[in-house]
Amino acid sequence: MMTDDYVWFEGIAFPSTGYSPELLRDVWENFVFKDEDVILLTYPKSGTNWLIETVCLIHTKGDTKWIQSVPIWERSPWVETFSGYDVIKDKEGPRLISSHLPIQLFPKSFFSSKAKVIYLIRNPKDTLVSGYFFWRTATFVKKPESLEQYFEWFMQGNVIYGSWFDHTRGWMSMREKENFLILSYEEMKRDTRSTVEKICQFLGKKLEPEELDSVLKNSSFQAMKENKMSNFSLLRGLHLTENASLLRKGISGDWKNYFTVAQAEAFDKAFQEKLGDLPPELFPWK
Numbered sequence: 001m002m003t004d005d006y007v008w009f010e011g012i013a014f015p016s017t018g019y020s021p022e023l024l025r026d027v028w029e030n031f032v033f034k035d036e037d038v039i040l041l042t043y044p045k046s047g048t049n050w051l052i053e054t055v056c057l058i059h060t061k062g063d064t065k066w067i068q069s070v071p072i073w074e075r076s077p078w079v080e081t082f083s084g085y086d087v088i089k090d091k092e093g094p095r096l097i098s099s100h101l102p103i104q105l106f107p108k109s110f111f112s113s114k115a116k117v118i119y120l121i122r123n124p125k126d127t128l129v130s131g132y133f134f135w136r137t138a139t140f141v142k143k144p145e146s147l148e149q150y151f152e153w154f155m156q157g158n159v160i161y162g163s164w165f166d167h168t169r170g171w172m173s174m175r176e177k178e179n180f181l182i183l184s185y186e187e188m189k190r191d192t193r194s195t196v197e198k199i200c201q202f203l204g205k206k207l208e209p210e211e212l213d214s215v216l217k218n219s220s221f222q223a224m225k226e227n228k229m230s231n232f233s234l235l236r237g238l239h240l241t242e243n244a245s246l247l248r249k250g251i252s253g254d255w256k257n258y259f260t261v262a263q264a265e266a267f268d269k270a271f272q273e274k275l276g277d278l279p280p281e282l283f284p285w286k
């Protein structure tokens with residue numbers, strides 16, 4: 001892979017736009033979390049924006065004004081990007097903050113703070129397929145020419161934010177902490193209501209039944225696809241091509257339509273080798 005398609009920091013690739021090694025170091029060493037911050041943390045293409053939309057709606061008790069008037073990346077800015085860091089660092093009061101950073105590059109202040117993290121994990125085979133289709137429409141990452149090629153990059157960790165396996169192992173080490181909630185895309189799909197209730201409980205938010213209904217309705221795949229503040233259509237022609245769509249299919253198990261038997265077997269073997277010692281309940285799609 002050509003290295004000049006990315007920004008590199010501590011051996012991890014980042015998108016070529018919006019990041020720099022100096023910024024990543026500054027965020028890592030100097031960004032100060034506040035105890036009342038809520039951090040939405042994922043490996044790319046795990047359902048991050050669905051989580052952000054849901055948490056925004058929980059904050060407004062189902063009112064849609066915020067999600068319909070402010071772009072999703074401004075509601076929960078990305079701490080590791082120039083645009084996000086600038087907005088967050090001087091913001092007063094409780095903050096919603098997004099990040100895809102691996103644990104070893106995450107702002108050091110987090111580990112002595114009470115800031116809450118919601119970590120959303122997704123079947124990595126679906127994450128891989130989602131990434132493959134999305135990066136083909138992005139102007140800030142090297143475009144994979146085929147799924148075969150992207151499969152190789154993903155397995156080697158030669159993709160933005162590094163290896164899914166390393167990222168997952170790193171963050172899973174926090175799983176016993178009480179300020180750390182792990183959710184999966186699959187459980188969120190299977191039982192969205194219970195998952196949203198779990199988030200409310202974790203955040204100490206009490207919603208009336210009709211407020212919860214509004215959260216569910218307005219964070220659905222269809223509602224997000226129609227919300228121009230959330231569907232990334234504002235980024236077309238800027239960081240994305242004109243046909244780009246964040247909301248592609250929004251289903252679990254789509255990998256079965258794309259992986260060969262050999263790829264599925266190679267993936268399972270790598271998973272077993274790299275993460276097979278972790279409790280299987282952490283990976284509920286299996």
Ligand SMILES: Nc1ncnc2c1ncn2[C@@H]1O[C@H](COP(=O)(O)OS(=O)(=O)O)[C@@H](OP(=O)(O)O)[C@H]1O
Binds near residue numbers: 042043044050130220
């Ligand atoms: N509301 C809702 N319901 C179900 N699924 C949803 C929803 N919103 C986003 N998505 C799906 O999440 C995938 C995009 O992941 P991310 O938001 O993590 O992308 S990013 O890394 O932040 O760019 C991408 O998955 P794929 O459809 O499999 O590509 C989106 O469709």
